[in-house]
Amino acid sequence: MIALLRRDLALAFRSGGGFGLSLAFFLIVVTLVPFGVGPETGTLAVIAPGILWVGALLACLLSLDRIFQLDYEDGSLDLLATAPLPLEGIVAVKGVAHWLVTGLPLTLAAPVLGLLLSLPGPAYGWLMVSLLAGTPALSFLGTFGAALTVGLKRGGLLLSLLVLPLYIPTLIFGAETVRRAAEGLSPATPALLLTGVSAAVLALIPYAAAAAVRINLK
Amino acid sequence: MEMRATDLACRRGDVTVIEGVSFTLPAGRCLILRGPNGSGKTTLLRTLAGLVPPAAGQLDVAPDSVVYAGHADGLKAQLTVAENLAFWAAVYGTGSTARAIAAFALDGLRDRPAQYLSAGQKRRLGLARLLVTDRAIWALDEPTVSLDAATVASFAQVVADHCAAGGSAVIATHIDLGIADAEVLDIGAFRAAPGREGSPFLDDSFDEARA
Numbered sequence: 001m002i003a004l005l006r007r008d009l010a011l012a013f014r015s016g017g018g019f020g021l022s023l024a025f026f027l028i029v030v031t032l033v034p035f036g037v038g039p040e041t042g043t044l045a046v047i048a049p050g051i052l053w054v055g056a057l058l059a060c061l062l063s064l065d066r067i068f069q070l071d072y073e074d075g076s077l078d079l080l081a082t083a084p085l086p087l088e089g090i091v092a093v094k095g096v097a098h099w100l101v102t103g104l105p106l107t108l109a110a111p112v113l114g115l116l117l118s119l120p121g122p123a124y125g126w127l128m129v130s131l132l133a134g135t136p137a138l139s140f141l142g143t144f145g146a147a148l149t150v151g152l153k154r155g156g157l158l159l160s161l162l163v164l165p166l167y168i169p170t171l172i173f174g175a176e177t178v179r180r181a182a183e184g185l186s187p188a189t190p191a192l193l194l195t196g197v198s199a200a201v202l203a204l205i206p207y208a209a210a211a212a213v214r215i216n217l218k
Numbered sequence: 219m220e221m222r223a224t225d226l227a228c229r230r231g232d233v234t235v236i237e238g239v240s241f242t243l244p245a246g247r248c249l250i251l252r253g254p255n256g257s258g259k260t261t262l263l264r265t266l267a268g269l270v271p272p273a274a275g276q277l278d279v280a281p282d283s284v285v286y287a288g289h290a291d292g293l294k295a296q297l298t299v300a301e302n303l304a305f306w307a308a309v310y311g312t313g314s315t316a317r318a319i320a321a322f323a324l325d326g327l328r329d330r331p332a333q334y335l336s337a338g339q340k341r342r343l344g345l346a347r348l349l350v351t352d353r354a355i356w357a358l359d360e361p362t363v364s365l366d367a368a369t370v371a372s373f374a375q376v377v378a379d380h381c382a383a384g385g386s387a388v389i390a391t392h393i394d395l396g397i398a399d400a401e402v403l404d405i406g407a408f409r410a411a412p413g414r415e416g417s418p419f420l421d422d423s424f425d426e427a428r429a
Binding site: 002003007015073079080082083085217218 | 229230231264267268269270282284285286287288289290291292293294295296297301305306308309310311347
């Protein structure tokens with residue numbers, strides 16, 4: 001399992017691996033918002049939590065189709081499925097690798113972008129906490145979508161359509177956590193619900209995704 | 219380690235491709251699958267490897283004893299030859315890649331990324347993976363594609379050594395590997411009845427077209 005994680009990370013960081021694309025996309029999307037909305041700090045501060053969360057979510061979506069598709073095309077997925085690793089574990093490792101390559105950098109870059117959107121001071125800590133708690137759920141739900149669409153030619157769009165509705169609870173509680181923190185209210189309730197969603201997703205998705213991969217390999 | 223198939227039927231997607239396949243593969247023997255294109259060799263091998271459950275019949279084989287090698291080699295283009303092999307050695311918990319590198323003459327290519335290998339070299343690397351898995355039964359789908367004559371001979375030797383050490387192999391191939399006392403199974407004889415369960419590509423039109 002560790003070997004698989006290390007291989008996936010090595011592939012992501014080498015040429016053509018796509019590391020940094022999601023991060024760059026996140027930076028550009030969030031940078032575009034002030035151009036569209038106007039530079040008034042009051043307006044930007046109100047929409048900042050939502051923009052940051054939607055931006056992170058879309059950036060996460062970008063690289064989802066690579067999770068299984070590349071392994072499927074070069075035959076590795078067949079070989080992994082017959083290897084002595086449980087498929088549930090393989091799927092979970094793939095989700096973790098995706099999070100390390102996209103969710104974690106997004107979380108670390110978010111405060112800088114918060115500055116760009118004049119996010120109020122108290123919200124910065126909670127922005128990072130909410131992304132740290134929420135982005136693993138985005139990666140794992142995406143793993144499930146990728147498992148459902150593996151083997152489909154150009155399944156990327158279908159993958160987005162399948163996965164985006166599943167992202168709604170995470171988006172609501174994540175953005176609400178930051179909004180409440182920005183307004184000086186206690187963000188504990190949405191933060192706990194967000195963590196709960198993530199915990200459930202992390203516990204259940206590997207089984208669902210592994211079942212989907214098995215069906216698609218038949 | 220023995221593999222026994224009894225009245226096995228295999229499906230690809232929703233289509234039953236072959237049915238009624240029975241054979242026993244004792245340890246130390248090699249079974250060659252023959253049959254025209256589309257006759258179900260790959261489907262049978264994927265079933266034997268456990269990627270697809272049998273549609274009917276019984277497959278008796280010890281769990282985690284089969285290693286599969288299909289048309290695609292499962293190589294990562296950005297990883298070097300040594301890294302590709304080391305990954306599979308770690309997955310199978312065997313550790314050593316020296317024997318595999320020696321058997322397929324990959325020593326000089328060790329640090330070359332897989333994307334710069336020729337088709338034959340890629341295939342050699344794909345087959346070298348078999349040796350790092352330490353599994354007893356090999357299920358190989360046209361392993362000699364894009365290999366030159368000398369490499370085919372050394373591959374046949376690797377299979378023979380594997381069988382001599384108590385392993386076994388099921389190999390779908392169109393060429394004569396020259397493996398002594400290999401049994402031959404003609405898959406064409408087990409083709410599923412045409413039209414059953416809506417078989418779209420195994421109907422009589424193919425035979426008529428050939429006639």
